[in-house]
Amino acid sequence: MRRHMSTIRAWSLPLFLLLLLLTGGGGAESRRVPTIDEVMGTPTLSGAQISPDGRWVAYLITEADFKADLFRSQVWLVETATGQRRQMTRGDRSASNIAWSPDSQWLTYTAPRGSGRPQILAIRPDGGESIVLTEAETGVGSYAWFPNGRTIAYTAVDGPASDLKSRREQLGEWEVVRREYAHTHLWTLDVAEALRAPSAGRRRTSGTDCSVGSFAPSPDGRHLAFSATRTPDLVEGHTADLYLLPLLDEGEAQVRRLVDLPGPDTNPRWSPDGSQLAFVSAMGKDRYYHANNRLAIIPVDGGKPRSITDTFDEQPQLMAWTTTGIYFGASQRTAAQLFRVDPATSRIEQVSRPADLIVTSGSLTPDGRQVAFVAPSPTTLPELYLSPTTDFVPRRLTSMTDHVQHFELATREVINWKSQDGTLIEGILLKPANFDPTRRYPLLCVIHGGPTGIDRPTLLDARYYPTDLWVARGALVLKVNYRGSAGYGEQFRQLNVGNLGVGDAWDVLSGVDALIERGWVDPVRVGSMGWSQGGYISAFLTTSSDRFAAISVGAGISNWATYYYNTDITPFTIQYLGASPSEDPAIYARTSPMNYLRQARTPTLIQHGEFDRRVPIANAYELRQGLEDRGVPVEMVVYKGFGHGITTPRAMRAVMIHNLTWFNHYLFGDSRPDLTRPPLPSPRETTATSPR
Numbered sequence: 001m002r003r004h005m006s007t008i009r010a011w012s013l014p015l016f017l018l019l020l021l022l023t024g025g026g027g028a029e030s031r032r033v034p035t036i037d038e039v040m041g042t043p044t045l046s047g048a049q050i051s052p053d054g055r056w057v058a059y060l061i062t063e064a065d066f067k068a069d070l071f072r073s074q075v076w077l078v079e080t081a082t083g084q085r086r087q088m089t090r091g092d093r094s095a096s097n098i099a100w101s102p103d104s105q106w107l108t109y110t111a112p113r114g115s116g117r118p119q120i121l122a123i124r125p126d127g128g129e130s131i132v133l134t135e136a137e138t139g140v141g142s143y144a145w146f147p148n149g150r151t152i153a154y155t156a157v158d159g160p161a162s163d164l165k166s167r168r169e170q171l172g173e174w175e176v177v178r179r180e181y182a183h184t185h186l187w188t189l190d191v192a193e194a195l196r197a198p199s200a201g202r203r204r205t206s207g208t209d210c211s212v213g214s215f216a217p218s219p220d221g222r223h224l225a226f227s228a229t230r231t232p233d234l235v236e237g238h239t240a241d242l243y244l245l246p247l248l249d250e251g252e253a254q255v256r257r258l259v260d261l262p263g264p265d266t267n268p269r270w271s272p273d274g275s276q277l278a279f280v281s282a283m284g285k286d287r288y289y290h291a292n293n294r295l296a297i298i299p300v301d302g303g304k305p306r307s308i309t310d311t312f313d314e315q316p317q318l319m320a321w322t323t324t325g326i327y328f329g330a331s332q333r334t335a336a337q338l339f340r341v342d343p344a345t346s347r348i349e350q351v352s353r354p355a356d357l358i359v360t361s362g363s364l365t366p367d368g369r370q371v372a373f374v375a376p377s378p379t380t381l382p383e384l385y386l387s388p389t390t391d392f393v394p395r396r397l398t399s400m401t402d403h404v405q406h407f408e409l410a411t412r413e414v415i416n417w418k419s420q421d422g423t424l425i426e427g428i429l430l431k432p433a434n435f436d437p438t439r440r441y442p443l444l445c446v447i448h449g450g451p452t453g454i455d456r457p458t459l460l461d462a463r464y465y466p467t468d469l470w471v472a473r474g475a476l477v478l479k480v481n482y483r484g485s486a487g488y489g490e491q492f493r494q495l496n497v498g499n500l501g502v503g504d505a506w507d508v509l510s511g512v513d514a515l516i517e518r519g520w521v522d523p524v525r526v527g528s529m530g531w532s533q534g535g536y537i538s539a540f541l542t543t544s545s546d547r548f549a550a551i552s553v554g555a556g557i558s559n560w561a562t563y564y565y566n567t568d569i570t571p572f573t574i575q576y577l578g579a580s581p582s583e584d585p586a587i588y589a590r591t592s593p594m595n596y597l598r599q600a601r602t603p604t605l606i607q608h609g610e611f612d613r614r615v616p617i618a619n620a621y622e623l624r625q626g627l628e629d630r631g632v633p634v635e636m637v638v639y640k641g642f643g644h645g646i647t648t649p650r651a652m653r654a655v656m657i658h659n660l661t662w663f664n665h666y667l668f669g670d671s672r673p674d675l676t677r678p679p680l681p682s683p684r685e686t687t688a689t690s691p692r
């Protein structure tokens with residue numbers, strides 16, 4: 001406790017001591033507040049893939065390299081019987097997309113090679129050098145082993161046509177909007193030949209009338225099932241249908257459309273006997289962004305799709321079809337669980353437990369008897385687990401949490417309250433370890449994106465907002481799962497349809513009020529922040545409410561009309577607001593922050609990527625100018641070269657520092673920051689030394 005209190009006092013000192021904290025200055029003690037670099041540099045585990053024989057689980061560990069300015073992932077392997085772990089890949093290139101050969105003799109992954117385009121590589125689980133299998137001109141997208149182990153299918157984007165190359169030479173770079181696309185197509189690779197010498201393999205689909213998405217090889221190796229849209233444009237997502245491609249030894253096969261429903265149909269999975277396909281379907285709904293998807297089944301010979309999850313009130317994420325059933329994952333409030341459905345009876349049972357388990361990713365053995373999965377918790381980083389599916393008793397295989405055992409971190413718990421209209425809202429409350437219920441704390445609200453995202457009670461917040469540093473200084477942090485969030489069922493997810501911003505703001509403000517009523521929050525020291533949809537809600541709050549001392553708007557919408565006419569996903573707006581701006585200007589006015597500018601008075605930080613197409617940067621400039629016209633303190637930071645997300649360590653570090661200094665001024669009384677000259681970390685490289 002003594003160390004904690006001295007840390008809080010140090011935070012109230014001048015800005016140069018903030019720099020000391022950012023750079024890790026000070027004595028080494030058993031528990032201390034982490035630096036921004038240490039938070040961002042904490043390794044994370046993902047991508048669990050169990051070998052078909054159950055002997056191994058491969059996974060990825062990702063770390064920040066500030067010197068190279070990238071997040072690098074490496075492949076690791078753990079032997080399930082002994083728990084022995086070892087690193088399989090090294091070097092400057094980042095690995096991804098782990099998969100096993102059906103006989104468990106090869107572990108494959110993708111990594112940049114040569115010109116920097118990703119290729120498929122293979123390595124033996126008992127060690128040795130990686131072998132490059134592909135020479136795909138434009139790089140490998142996704143890939144899958146055939147069950148016979150002799151072939152790999154993969155997707156690749158078409159390269160520029162010869163006439164386009166000539167056009168560029170004569171006329172320079174330009175494009176006709178929504179007329180020119182690089183389509184994605186299927187290729188197959190003979191593994192034995194590729195082990196001798198890498199190759200592109202054989203192209204299996206072509207043309208400009210479809211772009212391939214997800215796919216799956218048949219158990220007998222004679223067909224590929226795949227989903228495809230008319231073009232790769234995101235506005236064509238509703239055209240995703242399922243197709244069947246026979247794999248002929250010679251000549252071009254005739255592709256057959258298997259599912260032709262309105263709305264997207266994706267992610268095919270074969271039945272073990274190869275007679276049926278399971279897939280994820282909107283089941284003909286044209287407004288599917290906020291509605292429940294279904295798992296459906298269709299005979300390969302054709303017929304009418306049959307939904308098998310009508311009784312399941314959430315979004316099922318299809319994992320595998322095994323002899324023991326069809327497995328899928330789904331959110332359950334702030335938890336995430338593994339389920340099994342009987343394809344014949346549609347009976348659904350929850351496989352994983354306890355009720356608060358958070359399964360973020362996983363894979364099964366072909367017989368469905370074992371599952372390897374990744375799960376974080378309020379007190380642990382994402383760790384790797386192994387369990388039988390018949391008697392779910394997880395066994396932990398990694399020790400990633402050792403990386404943060406010496407850090408002083410916030411406690412995390414789920415709380416709930418009633419919103420303005422009586423809707424029950426949940427949130428994640430971060431508190432100091434020595435929380436005193438008789439004290440009034442500053443409060444920072446962090447609002448997730450989506451809107452169908454969700455916040456869960458997990459370690460560690462390492463992107464955009466340094467929450468644990470604020471809590472260590474003596475603040476509370478509230479993450480609001482506002483209406484529209486995933487995990488609470490379709491009806492809850494649709495509560496902000498036609499009510500974006502308005503209802504969402506009710507949920508945030510009522511959460512603030514609930515904590516004030518408990519006597520835990522100082523009402524004059526409250527801030528709000530968020531990215532994407534969370535940035536939009538923060539923009540709505542900064543113009544429509546005077547409850548906050550400061551706000552940060554990250555990649556947020558300020559004017560729905562501006563957004564609609566400029567975004568790369570225009571259907572999103574129609575599905576939530578019902579019509580275009582010209583057809584229903586009233587709803588665009590009611591839900592747009594710019595329409596409430598006359599009420600604005602909250603100091604606002606605006607953060608945006610220079611080349612953001614999802615929420616075009618015009619939204620940021622519009623809000624900045626509007627606030628400046630009203631005399632509201634406003635700063636806008638443009639992160640050069642980025643789109644909707646800030647994706648490199650240095651720029652993400654800048655986002656964190658800008659937010660940290662902004663709220664430290666308005667909530668803690670630090671000197672007003674000069675965002676052109678933020679405190680700079682030392683050039684030392686952050687490295688991790690704890691066990692994996």
